[in-house]
Amino acid sequence: MMSVLPAMLAAVLAAGTPMVPDYSTAEAGNPFVAGWYADPDVAVYEGEYWVYPTSSRPYDEQTYLDAFSSPDLIHWTRHPNVLTTTDVTWAHRAVWAPAPVQRNGRYYLYFGANDIQSDAELGGIGVAVADRPEGPYRDAIGAPLVDRFVNGAQPIDQDVFIDDDGQAYLYYGGWRHANVAKLNSDMTSLGRFPDGSTFKEITPANYTEGPQVFKRNGTYYLMWSEGYWGGPDYSVSYATADSPTGPFSAPTKILTQDPEVAKGSGHNSVINVPGTDIWYIVYHRRPLSETDANHRQLAYDRMSFRADGTIQPVSMKVRDNFADNDAVGWRTYGSTWSAADGTYRATASAGGKALQDTNFANVTYDADVTIESGTGDAGVVFRATQPAVGTDSYRGYYAGLTTSGRIILGKADYNWRQLASAPMPVARGTRYHLRVQATGSTIKVYADDMTTPRLTVTDTTFTTGTTGVRVFNTAAAFDNVAVD
Template sequence: MNYNLKYYKFGLAIMAVILTFLSCKDKVKNKVSNEEAAISTFTNPLKVEFGDPFVLDNGDGTFYMYGTGQVENGFATYSSNDLVNWKFEGRIYEGNIEASWTQKNFWAPEVYKFGAKYFLFFSADDKDNPNDELENFKIGVAVSDSPKGPFKDLTDQPLFDPGYPIIDANVFKDDDGKFYLYYSRVCYKHPVESEISQWAKEEGLYDEIEESWVYGVELAADFKSVIGEPQLLLRPPLEMNDRNAEWESRSVTSGEVNRRWTEGSFTFKHNGTYYMMYSANHYAGPNYAVGYATSNSPLGKYQKADNNPVLQKNIDKGGDVTGTGHNMVLSLNGGKKMYTMYHGRTKAMGENRVVFIDKMNIEEDGTLIVDGPTTESIPKPLEN
């Protein structure tokens, strides 16, 4: 009897060892699985405090992000090989120096690689300001041999002067090799009569409403001048029953400010159609949002979409993101995947603008959809 009990206890001990081993194996397996999941996913916002983000695909597996902020009187860049983790590379352009036409308010840089050169398009206040205007923005171009700079002004003056202050340069190269420049006329000293402005006056909110409009013009191949006259492409709706009037007028109807914006445009081509994404409302407020319009020609006429806005605050739906805007579009895997990068604000970051990247898609009928703003865990752009 004692003999059997001895072997019974031995068997129990062996079984305990086996169960412990299997349990440890499962824990290791689960740990590896969790680590793999952590590697292939990320959460917005990215750890980059930029406004107006723009990303250059350098074609060698490296991406460079440019934006408003991080350095005084100029611009800086970050680099990444996965579009999620970014390394600060320092200043790329310094303005407000003796040899430059620039003075202050260095905004919305975009860098393009054409041939072996890199071209930086940006806006800043012009030193030449005989009437002492509060907003004297012009668009400039600088060039470098490296995406990390240093960039030097292509000429000693702004690209051109349309007769009003301008910001938010965006460049598009069409299939025929022609270049186009898109930009925003700022609201400054640009009051516009509309049903919205009349409503605001009757409500005792504002005596006038200033507006920002998006223009386009052909760009010379040497980037030193423009060709022809700028064409008005997008503006806020004139009538209150316009399907885009409500969301584009929120900064006015909420009593935030007496301005309506159409700015921060980004143009790309998909299946023969030109898409222009743009931002509306006050860039520093919660209502900043993104819409889009389409055209059969790079210089219009552009028709705003019915499903605008395609990107806006989610705080009303239980989220914590506001001020989503000034986006750009990044095509990956030969255009099979599309992402949009933009800035927004969160409760944790307060007034600081931070960068988001979210997936977007164009359906068979041409409808553009953005899956954002997201703050939950989502697959990394280059791993799904």
């Protein structure tokens, strides 16, 4: 998803001022790019952030790799087909988990291909090279770099880490086994350890696949995925060591599915904003309503460390400030919706809705609402289910602001029942901050003043459901959506 940079950001970039993305999550929304993708790995090249994922499709259709670049982790440009099987004579399917790295003035991309099930099959881990981050990448050696099972590890899910002394390491492994090998300085051949071995097994407890290694304050962190990639139990754990080859500490799980936000979260990488101690975990996950295992999307959230260097559990946050001028992940029912100028706009209609794929029970839901024209109302939907096109075609609650000067709270069950209202001056073209706090049967609605609720009701009709925004006979703009 590519968008036009806002004028302020363009001016900053033109001035050469480095961007320091300091966010709590993908503030412009997760997923942060459109399309079905998985297994993201990342690199920072000349001040730009690059994400290289797997195309999440049936194995026989995984014949190419795309990449995405961003100056600020908000605005993303898609680079299609940076590597295809046309450029790798021995690869024909299941091109997985690209791992990018820059060295010797060139860009290297390590990838798995063919999903081999035994040493009798051709495939494994390859390496491609290019002169630019966006490719095109070409097979560097004309054959797999790792083409067989060693220590029980399927040759997939590679990661490359270059230590402070310049030594590069290749970590990889599926089928519940992980290996590490040294890469020679040419980055296209394997070295040996002092004992003469090429591979060392470093499999931690509960390991499934997807190793990722980084270093912080002299400590080596090994991360990996547990569970089945197609199921809800997919998750991320980590361990630490004083050496790039271990031994590693006992595992700690830090990212799991959230039944209110997303499922199947795993196969991660990490971004460290250069020159800072700001870290993000980049991973894939499956929307709650999706049942196809390949319907995976790219997300990132803030990753924080405690004073002792341990990683805090990662919270999958729900935010969208539409700064990327996109509304990936939103589903619309009536009205015409568009994301532009950092807001999400709806044309006037009799009950047009845009909903997220969430399932919150107790919730604090914030959004900015601006009524632009019309004679009706606009606001937020929560604990909603069974949506369809139509005035009150959903089951759930709605809180909004009316052009007649009231704040209202009601519920829809394919009909409308108002629960409460109060006078409030509402001017067209003025932005109002709306907050809903729903805890059990108690619902409180705030507007601008976040200390005193304007409406408080008790209702037990709806206990859980999705969040969204809605218009009724008005055109409106929405911004700064945050759900906790």
